[in-house]
Amino acid sequence: MQKILAILLLLCSLLFAQNLDKLLKKYEQESELSKITKIDTAGYVYIYTRQMLSTMQAYTLADVLKSVPGLNYTLTPNNLNLFTYPSSSYIPATSARLYINDHDVTSASFGSALLIWGEMPIEYIDHIEVYKGSASIEFGDETGIVIIKVYTKLAKREIGNKLRLRADSLGSKSIDTYNAHMTNDERSLFLYLHGADTKSKHYHIQESTISKDKNDFTFYANYSNKIISIEASHYAINKDPFLGYGRSKRPLGGGLDAKHSYLNLNTKFLGADWNLAYDRLNYKRVYKDAQGVYTAQGYVQDYRLDFTDDIFTLAIKNRIKDTKNSLLIGGFYKFKQFKQKGSFDAIHTSFSNSFHLFSLYAEESYSFNKDLLAIFSLKGDFYFYDRDVKDHAKSTLRIGVIKNIDTWQLKSFYTKTYFPLQFYALYSKDGMPLKTNPNLKFPTLDNLTFEAAHKKSNYIIKYKLGMRSLKNTLLYSPQQGYYNNKNTFYCTLAEINFEYNIDAYNKLYLDIAKGMNSQDNYSPDLQINLRLYNAWENLQLYNELLYKNDYTYYGTKVKQSLDYTLAMKYQVTKDLSIGIRGENLFNKGFRQAYRSVDTAYPVTDRRYIFNVEYTF
Amino acid sequence: MKRLSILLFTILFLQASPLDTEKEIYKIIVHAIFPHKQTVTIWFDDPNEFGALMRLKEAVFVQSPEDADMLFVSHEKSFQNIPSHKIIFVNSYSLLKKYQSTAIGGFFWQKGRPNIVFMRKSLQKHHIILPPDLQKYIEDEL
Numbered sequence: 001m002q003k004i005l006a007i008l009l010l011l012c013s014l015l016f017a018q019n020l021d022k023l024l025k026k027y028e029q030e031s032e033l034s035k036i037t038k039i040d041t042a043g044y045v046y047i048y049t050r051q052m053l054s055t056m057q058a059y060t061l062a063d064v065l066k067s068v069p070g071l072n073y074t075l076t077p078n079n080l081n082l083f084t085y086p087s088s089s090y091i092p093a094t095s096a097r098l099y100i101n102d103h104d105v106t107s108a109s110f111g112s113a114l115l116i117w118g119e120m121p122i123e124y125i126d127h128i129e130v131y132k133g134s135a136s137i138e139f140g141d142e143t144g145i146v147i148i149k150v151y152t153k154l155a156k157r158e159i160g161n162k163l164r165l166r167a168d169s170l171g172s173k174s175i176d177t178y179n180a181h182m183t184n185d186e187r188s189l190f191l192y193l194h195g196a197d198t199k200s201k202h203y204h205i206q207e208s209t210i211s212k213d214k215n216d217f218t219f220y221a222n223y224s225n226k227i228i229s230i231e232a233s234h235y236a237i238n239k240d241p242f243l244g245y246g247r248s249k250r251p252l253g254g255g256l257d258a259k260h261s262y263l264n265l266n267t268k269f270l271g272a273d274w275n276l277a278y279d280r281l282n283y284k285r286v287y288k289d290a291q292g293v294y295t296a297q298g299y300v301q302d303y304r305l306d307f308t309d310d311i312f313t314l315a316i317k318n319r320i321k322d323t324k325n326s327l328l329i330g331g332f333y334k335f336k337q338f339k340q341k342g343s344f345d346a347i348h349t350s351f352s353n354s355f356h357l358f359s360l361y362a363e364e365s366y367s368f369n370k371d372l373l374a375i376f377s378l379k380g381d382f383y384f385y386d387r388d389v390k391d392h393a394k395s396t397l398r399i400g401v402i403k404n405i406d407t408w409q410l411k412s413f414y415t416k417t418y419f420p421l422q423f424y425a426l427y428s429k430d431g432m433p434l435k436t437n438p439n440l441k442f443p444t445l446d447n448l449t450f451e452a453a454h455k456k457s458n459y460i461i462k463y464k465l466g467m468r469s470l471k472n473t474l475l476y477s478p479q480q481g482y483y484n485n486k487n488t489f490y491c492t493l494a495e496i497n498f499e500y501n502i503d504a505y506n507k508l509y510l511d512i513a514k515g516m517n518s519q520d521n522y523s524p525d526l527q528i529n530l531r532l533y534n535a536w537e538n539l540q541l542y543n544e545l546l547y548k549n550d551y552t553y554y555g556t557k558v559k560q561s562l563d564y565t566l567a568m569k570y571q572v573t574k575d576l577s578i579g580i581r582g583e584n585l586f587n588k589g590f591r592q593a594y595r596s597v598d599t600a601y602p603v604t605d606r607r608y609i610f611n612v613e614y615t616f
Numbered sequence: 617m618k619r620l621s622i623l624l625f626t627i628l629f630l631q632a633s634p635l636d637t638e639k640e641i642y643k644i645i646v647h648a649i650f651p652h653k654q655t656v657t658i659w660f661d662d663p664n665e666f667g668a669l670m671r672l673k674e675a676v677f678v679q680s681p682e683d684a685d686m687l688f689v690s691h692e693k694s695f696q697n698i699p700s701h702k703i704i705f706v707n708s709y710s711l712l713k714k715y716q717s718t719a720i721g722g723f724f725w726q727k728g729r730p731n732i733v734f735m736r737k738s739l740q741k742h743h744i745i746l747p748p749d750l751q752k753y754i755e756d757e758l
Contacts, residue, residue, distance in 0.1 A: 019749060023641050024730050030634035031730070050728075157725040159709045184692035184710050575727070615727040 029504045034127040037151055041365055041375050041400065043134035043413065044451060044464060049127050051505070055533045055540045057567040057581040057611055059166065059174070060119040061098075061128075061150070066563075066604065067531060067544060068130050069511035070464075070495050071146065072523055075603050077249070077594045078287075079212050079242035079256065081118025083146065086515025087525035088491055092443060092474070094419045097136060097144035101152055103231065103264045104141045107281050108336035109307040111422030116237060116258045116283065123164055123176035124192040124220055126153045133449040133466060135398040135415045137361050137377040140275075140317045140330045143396055143417050145447060152222060152231075155180040155188035162615045169608040171199040187225045194218035200240075201605040208250035210601075211240040231264040242601075246289025247299065249597050254286030272318040275332075279311040295433040296481065300345040305433060308339045326365040333358055338423045342432055351429040355385045363398075375400035375413075381420075389426045389438040394418050411451040418442045425474060425482040435481020441472045443484070458502070464495040491517035505535035524548035524561075524590075542567040542581075546590070553593035558600045563589035569611070579611040638668035641723060645732070646674060648746050649703060649720070650685060659684035661694040665707055689719070703742055713758045720744065721753075733758070 034047045048056075048064050058064050062081060065073040072084045082090045093112030098105050105113040122128070131147040139147060158180035166174045174196035182188040200212035216237040223230045236259045244251030262279040285305040292299025317330030337354035361379035368374065377398040384391050400413040421440055428436040449466040468491055472484040493515045500508040509531040516525065532543040544565040551558050564586045569579035583589075584606040591600035650656050655674055659681045660666040666688050669675060678684050681698045689695065690707045695715060698704070704719040706712050712722035712733060720742060721734035734746060734754045746754065 020641065020644055020732065020753070023637055023644070024732065027634055027637040027641060027730050030637055153728065158728050159725070160727040162727070182708070182710050184708070184714060574729075 026504070032127065033151060033154070034129065037127075037149070038129055039131075039138050041373070041402065042138040043131040043147070044411075044449070046130045046132075047127065048129075052533055053122065053125070053127065055535065055542045055567065055569065056544070056565075057542070057569060057579050057609070058122060059609075059611075061117065061122055061148075062119045064122070064128055065118075065130070065148070067529055067546060069497055069527070069529055070132065070493055070513040070515075071130075072527065072548070072590070073603075074523070074590070074592045075212070075242065075601075077243040077597075078245050078285075079214075079239050081114045082112075083114075084523040085491060085493060085517075086513050086527055087517050087521045087523060088515065089522035091146075092419045094422065095144055095445075096146040096148065097142065098148045098150070099139065099141070100150055100233070101231065101264075102139070102141075102266065102275065103262065103277060104313075105260060105262070105279070106142070107260075107283070107307075107422070108309040108311055109281075109283065109338045109340070109422060110424050111420065116260055116281070117235065119214070119216075119237075120150075120235065121174075121176060121194040121196065121216070121218055122150065123162075123194060124152050124178055124190075124218075125150045127151055133413050133415070133447060135377060135379070135396050135417055137363050137379050137396060137398060138328065140315055140328075140332065140361070142334075142357075142359070142420065143379075143381070145415070145417065145445065152192075152220065153178070153180070153190065155190040155222065155224065156182050158190065160615055162613065164611070164613045166196075166609060166611050168199075168610065170201065170605065172607075172609075173197050185225075188223070190220075190222040192218065192220040201602075203601070205250050208248075208252065210243060210250070212242050212605075214239040228265060228267045232262070233264075234261040235259070241287060243594055243597060244289055244293075245285075245287045245303065246291060246293040248289050248291040249594070250289070252288040252290060254288050257284040257286075258282065272316050275313065275315040277311075277313040279309065279313075281307070281309040281311075283307040283309075295344050295347075296431040296435045296478070297344075297347065300347070302343070302345055303433065304343040306341040310337045311335070324367050326367075328363040328365075329361070331358070331360040340423075340428070344433060347432060349429055349432045351427075353385065353387045353389065353423060353427045355383050355389070358382045358384075361396075371404040373402040375402070383420070385426075385438075387427070392420075392442060394420075394442055407455055409451075409453045409455065411449075411453070413447075413449050415445070415447040417447070418444045421474065431481065434476065435478075437480075437482045440474070440482060441484050443470060443472045443474060445470050459498070459500045461499075462495075462497040464493075464497070466493045466495075467491075489518055491515060505533070507533045521551055522553055524551045538571040540567075540569040540571075540579075548590050551593075553600075554595045556593040556598060556600060558591050558593050561588055561590040562586055563604060575615045577613045579613075581609040581611065583607050583609070635668045636671070639671040641732070642669050643672055643674065644750075645705065645721075645723070646672065646686065648750050649744055651747070653685070656686060657684045658686050658688065659698075660688035660690075661698075662690045665690035703744075709758075716758050 032049050034049050038045050046068055098113035098117055105117050129149045134147045136144045136147055159182055161179050164176040176194045178192040180190045195217050197215045203210040219234045221232045239256040241251045241255040243249040260281045264277040267274050287293045287303040293303040312335040315332035320327045334357040339352040342349040359381045363377040365375050379396040381394045396417040398415045403410045426438055447468040451464045453462040470489040475485045476482050495513045498510040511529040513527045526549040528547040530545040534541040546563040548561045550560045563584050565583050567581035569577050571577045584604045587606045589602050589604045591602050593600035646656050655676050657678050658675045659678050681687050686703045688705050700718050706719050706722040707724055709724045709726045716735050720738040723732050732753045736754050736756050
């Protein structure tokens, strides 16, 4: 017996006697930051590691979010990004939250980060986690059920410089560069700059040009030492209005002009994590439409809207752990102020409002044994408005259980939460541009989910089922303005996720999602996503096929779609790589239909992108 | 047979952790510098930084840097208290850049990937000749 053991150990040591290059690659792969940051108890997490993002040659957040299973990342008529669930219409803007590291970049005026940050550049991002079925309590911030967490690259791993240049077949050009520096006393600095001029396919209707062109600029800096981490960021984006907001769907000019700057401080003090942040957002919208743009006081030809948000955050959280318990307790205070200036032909408006939000939360994860974990979370939010809008006291409750049985893992979560309403629906003066309603109830959500995951050494298959009911959803009518829908909205989502690992660098992901809801279908109810990541020596290859079935949107029939993306990257030296990425190569990618337009437009244009990356 | 399966599974599981891969990397480095020694005496300045080293079966850990064959350094202040004639290996780019004439090399993250660098002059000073497969990690200066 001892001889057999000795031979076996010898065989194992020979098996793992690898050369240093391979070991370094292996170490890099095993040290992925996503393994540290992901929170399995927070919901159902979809991870895009640094290696995956590199192989995909993903450049914007949209390149990633369009392949998240069970979600459809699409464009509104005025060129803004929103999600739909399979079969449903746009999900409430406030239900999806975007965090850059731990900083929520959601606006106070319109309640979504994606409207500004939906196509943010991700060259400075290390990895991305998308959580579904979450209550966001684990992240110590405001409520949301789709949580997108993007984590920036760490200076201590990036020491040096990087330059990335990109150009595409539609005439787009972009540049990204960063510098990372670290001193011997563990002070580090990471600086990132991005600029892009992105062209899109243009459509010509009579003398008008329909365009989604955009240009954007990003600055990000992160300074850290042993005591504190300080982030400063500025993001500015200009977008053409696409179909605009007017009656003709032939906008004459204008678009979005948005800026977001923030300062975010994190430190540890008295054993707890403290966060202090200040955000300033400015969002200008201009619509010019000869046939008029709707306002509550009639159609106007020149529609200008200017929002400014100031957000101040103070947050504290602490996690107390012992062998069986993991208790997270925390609270935060937010002050959010918005100012709105409007110019609608001859009508001019100017007003502001603000609120104070106090939140307290606790989450207990209790391990009965190594195979059974129970999670209980509770959060109370108290909104105090400065003017006219009624105050709200709301709560979020979440119960979950995770059970391991042999090679299976079972997960179930029940969440009772709500979506906070934003100023654009709650408060205005003289009902311009839309009739607001300060007495609106916050929409509420009951969400019950199950997952059964079967893990083997080289594959994992997950079966998911989610059922949710939404009450008090927001609707708008010219007579009433914004009002709460009295009907309860139900939807169900079934999902199968299959991941097959040939080895650390060659992986296959197959995801099938089917959605149903209690109303008409407004988006494809079936999605099949196939992603293949391959690497051989110096070559990386990425194949992505996204299938969506046909659907009808307010009478417009849209055919089934197949969006094929192919990316190839060749590592010329350790420091230099060249790549090409083709998007929507079959030109049969997903088309979004728009109300009152008798056609649908592709969300992703067909384009060929050339990419050079150099580190020095 | 069941016990063999458990043992094999345990070994495979342990191999998958970054700490074990890091240990394998240090094992190659230590063996390259001391090819004829069965055991090497090692001193390090921070157990949190060199946890993987502590798994090395070929290493004996000592309290005093004077008693060690090789020193592993992660903090700059340690350079004030260690004998500079010893074989020194660091775990940060900035330390190696500053002490490239003293340290023989380093294992650290740079440009988004883990790197190993040996300094030619320091190797020569200690009369160390690396095996052929590690020669490509030698650099003249940082």
